Amino acid sequence: MNTAISCVWRDPITDAEMVDLVGSHGGNAQPGWWDRIREYSLGWVGARDGEGTLVGFVNVAWDGGDHAFLIDTKTRGSWQRRGVGTAVVELAAERARAAGCEWLHVDFRPELGDFYFGACGFRPTDAGLIRLPSAG
Secondary structure, three states: OOOOOOOEEOOOHHHHHHHHHHHHHOOOOOOOOHHHHHHHHEEEEEOOOOOOOOEEEEEEEEEHHHHEEEEEEOOHHHHOOOOOHHHOOOOHHHHHHHHHOOEEEOOOHHHHHHHHHHHHOOOOOOOOOOOOOOOO
């Protein structure tokens, strides 16, 4: 990874920075999303370049006990495949462990298997999912 990147636990990320990060790789940025969900997290990791631009992110939700969940892993489009995602996941795992979590879960699309299983060290498990469509 580029040494100009710094990863910070509970980095003071603004909603505008999240909108910019999501949009940088073609995601569907929703203003207000980060401000709404931040308080429910165990923590999160922000990765910034030498100029302070947010280039990576992962949120760590949890059940208040043994289980933590990685959600919303993001890397700025121009920084992908340079170790940023791996770095934010590694720090998130370290901090979840320090908080007393025994398990770290992640869900992802099949094309991200090499990243999560290879670079990040997750292993496959059986899991279940129910889609709960929005009312209205």
